[in-house]
Amino acid sequence: MSVDLQLRFDSEAITEFSKANQEPAWFLEKRLAGLKAAGELQLPVLEKTKIDKWNIQQFVPFQASSPVASVQELDEVVKAQIDLDNVSNLLVQKNASVQFFAVTDELKQQGVIFAPLATALKEHGDLVQKYFQQVIALDEHKLTALHTAVVSGGVFLYVPKNVEVKVPLQAVYQVAGDDALVSPHVLIVAEANSKVSYVDTFVSGEGNNMVVNSIVEAFVGPGANVQVASVRTLSVDVHDYNFRRATVDRDGTMEWVLGEMNDGNTVSNNTTLLKGQASTAETKTISVGTGSQRQNLTSQVQHFGTHSESNMVSKAVMTGEAVSILNGITKIEKGAEKANGEQAENVLMLSDKARGDANPILLIDEDDVKAGHAASVGRFSEESIYYLMSRGISRQAAERLIILGFLDPVVAEIPIEEVQNRLRQALERKLG
Amino acid sequence: MTAIPHLQIKNLRAKIEDKEILKGMNLEIKGGEVHAIMGPNGTGKSTLASTLMGHPKFEVTEGEVLINGEDLLDMAVDERARAGLFLAMQYPSEVSGVTNSDFLRSAINARRGEGNEISLMKFIREMDKKMSTLEMDESFSHRYLNEGFSGGEKKRNEILQMMMIEPSICILDEIDSGLDIDALKVVANGVNEMRTADRGFLIITHYQRLLNYIKPDFVHVMMQGRIVKSGGPELAERLEAEGYDWIKEELGIEDETVNANV
Ligand SMILES: Nc1ncnc2c1ncn2[C@@H]1O[C@H](COP(=O)(O)OP(=O)(O)O)[C@@H](O)[C@H]1O
Ligand SMILES: [Mg+2]
Numbered sequence: 001m002s003v004d005l006q007l008r009f010d011s012e013a014i015t016e017f018s019k020a021n022q023e024p025a026w027f028l029e030k031r032l033a034g035l036k037a038a039g040e041l042q043l044p045v046l047e048k049t050k051i052d053k054w055n056i057q058q059f060v061p062f063q064a065s066s067p068v069a070s071v072q073e074l075d076e077v078v079k080a081q082i083d084l085d086n087v088s089n090l091l092v093q094k095n096a097s098v099q100f101f102a103v104t105d106e107l108k109q110q111g112v113i114f115a116p117l118a119t120a121l122k123e124h125g126d127l128v129q130k131y132f133q134q135v136i137a138l139d140e141h142k143l144t145a146l147h148t149a150v151v152s153g154g155v156f157l158y159v160p161k162n163v164e165v166k167v168p169l170q171a172v173y174q175v176a177g178d179d180a181l182v183s184p185h186v187l188i189v190a191e192a193n194s195k196v197s198y199v200d201t202f203v204s205g206e207g208n209n210m211v212v213n214s215i216v217e218a219f220v221g222p223g224a225n226v227q228v229a230s231v232r233t234l235s236v237d238v239h240d241y242n243f244r245r246a247t248v249d250r251d252g253t254m255e256w257v258l259g260e261m262n263d264g265n266t267v268s269n270n271t272t273l274l275k276g277q278a279s280t281a282e283t284k285t286i287s288v289g290t291g292s293q294r295q296n297l298t299s300q301v302q303h304f305g306t307h308s309e310s311n312m313v314s315k316a317v318m319t320g321e322a323v324s325i326l327n328g329i330t331k332i333e334k335g336a337e338k339a340n341g342e343q344a345e346n347v348l349m350l351s352d353k354a355r356g357d358a359n360p361i362l363l364i365d366e367d368d369v370k371a372g373h374a375a376s377v378g379r380f381s382e383e384s385i386y387y388l389m390s391r392g393i394s395r396q397a398a399e400r401l402i403i404l405g406f407l408d409p410v411v412a413e414i415p416i417e418e419v420q421n422r423l424r425q426a427l428e429r430k431l432g
Numbered sequence: 433m434t435a436i437p438h439l440q441i442k443n444l445r446a447k448i449e450d451k452e453i454l455k456g457m458n459l460e461i462k463g464g465e466v467h468a469i470m471g472p473n474g475t476g477k478s479t480l481a482s483t484l485m486g487h488p489k490f491e492v493t494e495g496e497v498l499i500n501g502e503d504l505l506d507m508a509v510d511e512r513a514r515a516g517l518f519l520a521m522q523y524p525s526e527v528s529g530v531t532n533s534d535f536l537r538s539a540i541n542a543r544r545g546e547g548n549e550i551s552l553m554k555f556i557r558e559m560d561k562k563m564s565t566l567e568m569d570e571s572f573s574h575r576y577l578n579e580g581f582s583g584g585e586k587k588r589n590e591i592l593q594m595m596m597i598e599p600s601i602c603i604l605d606e607i608d609s610g611l612d613i614d615a616l617k618v619v620a621n622g623v624n625e626m627r628t629a630d631r632g633f634l635i636i637t638h639y640q641r642l643l644n645y646i647k648p649d650f651v652h653v654m655m656q657g658r659i660v661k662s663g664g665p666e667l668a669e670r671l672e673a674e675g676y677d678w679i680k681e682e683l684g685i686e687d688e689t690v691n692a693n694v
Contacts, residue, residue: 382488387525390485391539391593392513401538405529405576 008060008179011035014149017062017096021118024125030138034148037139044141046267047359048325049296054265055239056142059181059211061150063095071100077203081172083418089114091171094205095180096152107165112196113158114169117185120156128156131189135217135245135273143241143267147183147213154184154214159194159224168197168229168415175212175238176205186216190224190252197227199416202234210238218246220254222276229414231259232266233426236291240266250276250305257413260287260297261426271300274308274339281310286410288430289322289354300329303339303369312343315410317403318354319431326356330371331363340370347377348406403431436463437500437516437600437632444495446483452493453479455657461601464629468643469636470668471654472676477636478522480654481605485519486512499601514543518599520590522606522636527577532589533559535577536596543597562595565625567618583610591622602626603634608642620645640672653679660685 011032018028043051068074071087078092078099089107092100098116107114113124120128138148155171175182182202190196202212212234220226226246234240240262246254254272272281283299301310314326330341345358360373380402388398407427414420444457453476461467471477483490484497486509497504499515507515527535536559541549550558559573566588578586587607594602604623608616623646627633635646643651643665651667652659653676660683661667670678680686 381525383525384527386485386487386509387521387527388530388535388539389509390513390519390521391535391597392510392542393538394510394542395508397538397542398510401530401535402527405527408529 007057009062009150013062017152023118023121024129026129027121030133031149031151034138034145037145038142038149041139041142041145044143044267046296046325047298047327048357049267049294051267051296055209055211057146058179058209060179061096061181061183062152063177063180065094065097065099067097067099074100075174075176075205077205078172078174080422081201081203081418082170083416088167089169091116091155092174093153093171093182093184094174094176095182098153110163110165111160112163112165113156115156117151117154117156117187124156124158127158128187131187131217131219132185133217135219135247136215136243143213144215144243147185147215150181150183150213151185152183154186157186157188157196157198159190159196161191161221162193164195165197168199170416170419171198171200173200173202173212173214174205175202175207175210175234177207178209180207180210181213183213185214188216188218188226188228190218190220190226192221193223194221195225197229197415199229199414199419201230201419201422202232202240204235204238208237212238212240212242214242216244218254220246220248220252220279222249223251224249225253225255227255227257227415229257229419231414231419231423231426232262233422234262234264236263236293238262238264240264240268242267243269245271245273246281247273247275248279248281251278252276253280253282255282256284257410258283258285259411259414259423259426260285260295261423261430262293262295263290263430264293266293266295266297268296269298269300271302272310274301274303274305274310276308277305278307279305280308283310283312284410284413285314286407287314287316287324288427289316289318289324289356290320290430292321295322295324296327297324298327298329299343301331301341303330303332303336303341306335306337306339308336308339310341313410314345314358315348315407316346316356317348317350317406317431318356319350321351321353323355324357325359327359327361328373329361329363330373332366332369332371334365336366337368339366342372344374346375346406348403349377349379350403400431435500436630438462438498439601439632440498441484442496444483444497445493446479446490447493448479448490453657454483457495457658459652459659461632461634463600463632465650466627466633466635466646466648467650467652468648468668469634469652469654469659470638470640470671473638475654476657477654478605481519481521481603481636484603485509485517510542513599516600518594518597518602520587520594520602520604520607522609524578524586524590526579526581528579530577531574532577533573536593539593539597558596562592562622565595566592566622568592584612584615587611588615588619591619595622595626600630601632601634603636605636606638607635608637608639616642617645640668643668655679655685
């Protein structure tokens with residue numbers, strides 16, 4: 001069945017953009033296939049969240065913005081995320097354009113590829129093609145198809161065997177202006193025994209009716225270690241859809257640190273496929289629901305390898321009339337003997353009108369495994385407040401200490417100080 | 433020098449969930465004095481401590497408490513603390529994500545007020561010093577408040593807070609429970625270091641043992657929600673030797689628990 005998309009762009013606009021960026025033919029084909037599929041596929045089915053009335057596709061893609069010569073010229077919201085005195089490996093993207101990009105010689109000498117996706121398509125097209133959409137398929141649902149049609153920007157990160165990248169690599173994505181779209185695709189390939197950390201932030205400028213539709217695909221090789229930290233502080237005028245997925249080979253480790261600090265509606269899905277023996281996944285998510293925003297945040301781990309281990313922690317603070325659905329899915333496949341999957345969702349409710357649902361789901365098809373979950377939805381412990389106040393701390397300050405304390409163990413994991421500080425600021429702002 | 437601290441408890445009655453626990457408490461504590469309250473379990477000792485501190489579960493139905501002449505019962509919990517009251521709790525809370533040192537610094541700064549915050553260097557120095565007096569490992573300053581602490585570690589941590597905050601009226605509720613004799617000495621040491629003319633103590637215990645290390649000036653026996661007998665240190669010794677029965681007989685009390693009356 002075909003759905004009338006009523007898009008504000010067409011295959012001509014897509015082709016024009018692809019040509020202008022000298023994309024390889026296979027990539028344009030993907031885009032056009034994506035456009036077609038977007039008209040045919042349904043939206044993803046989400047637990048307790050209906051998104052059909054959300055802004056899925058009412059945006060104008062490929063909006064250009066001018067590059068800057070130095071980071072000093074970037075917008076303030078972007079600059080705040082960056083250590084301006086110490087710019088090393090950094091991508092800054094606004095809407096469809098890369099505004100600033102820097103990579104160190106050291107990284108190049110190590111054989112690491114860290115490049116804007118458009119550049120990588122030109123210079124390392126075959127390598128990109130080998131991995132692109134291998135863990136998140138074009139036709140999973142309407143949103144992945146749409147993403148493929150209008151993808152613009154993102155990074156390609158390739159780390160050769162045995163190479164350890166010492167400093168975290170950073171990207172900042174900004175969506176700004178009426179009907180703007182940011183739709184980056186981040187592709188991370190870490191070969192055997194390599195190590196890398198990638199940190200991105202999504203910020204927004206002025207504008208109405210904006211959309212973010214982003215994808216991260218990570219390929220963690222044998223014994224490799226990949227960390228992805230992502231902080232999103234998009235305004236109430238942005239609808240955010242993000243899908244992140246990693247596949248992990250034997251003895252590899254994938255670590256996610258996610259700060260879902262948007263003010264607007266958000267769908268986030270974060271999945272790790274533990275394919276290899278003794279592979280590991282760590283997922284830590286914090287979120288704060290404010291105003292009347294709706295969020296559906298899913299963390300998922302699928303165990304295939306024997307002795308694979310996962311640990312998922314989600315913490316949410318709910319205020320105002322916000323609604324958050326937190327899904328934690330641990331799936332252990334037949335044959336994943338001695339796998340161990342743990343998850344915990346904890347929701348702190350600060351308002352009677354807010355709603356926070358923690359849905360831990362364990363799906364286990366193998367006998368010889370360990371799995372566990374702990375979910376809690378609660379208010380401040382009055383005992384804790386009393387205890388802090390009994391030392392002279394005001395109620396307000398006591399509540400603040402408890403909320404920040406609730407979230408801080410995750411915040412502290414973000415490897416770039418500026419991003420960590422901005423995240424703390426975003427927390428303070430959201431918590432009023 | 434500030435005036436000698438003074439806590440006056442007059443005919444205090446308090447209840448929890450419609451059950452009257454304190455039934456007319458009278459007690460006066462001045463700076464330089466150490467009072468001990470002893471009494472069987474369930475008699476209302478912790479209720480007294482919690483009511484004075486302002487625990488929300490306890491409701492005062494009658495009476496008056498003044499701290500340095502001001503109405504304590506009219507103050508919020510944090511105001512009571514800033515007025516100089518401190519309670520080392522029998523069962524302190526665990527607060528995840530808040531480190532011991534962040535918490536203590538907030539507490540100290542809350543008392544000092546905005547613009548007069550303690551410098552980080554000075555704070556660390558003081559904390560190190562006091563932790564070594566209490567033979568606490570350095571790592572405790574970075575651990576989350578009471579989280580995963582053993583019973584004894586929690587007690588030390590209460591005393592550490594008292595030493596850092598330097599209150600003027602200190603109530604210690606069963607600070608000896610869960611401590612072995614060595615730990616007891618260490619904790620008593622910390623308390624004794626703080627005994628000065630401008631600080632008063634109320635020590636709640638049901639063992640005389642603690643009072644061997646912290647010598648009280650006054651000993652009170654509490655039963656059925658009020659003080660039934662007062663004396664000097666010799667009273668504690670007699671209680672240790674003979675138990676509470678003689679007092680019950682002397683006063684014609686049939687059962688030491690308040691439950692028996694309701
Ligand atoms: N939170 C509470 N809820 C109900 N009853 C309580 C609570 N706390 C204490 N009590 C009751 O109050 C009485 C006095 O308790 P407490 O003050 O703890 O005694 P003590 O400290 O002398 O052992 C007991 O009967 C106890 O059961
Ligand atoms: Mg008690």
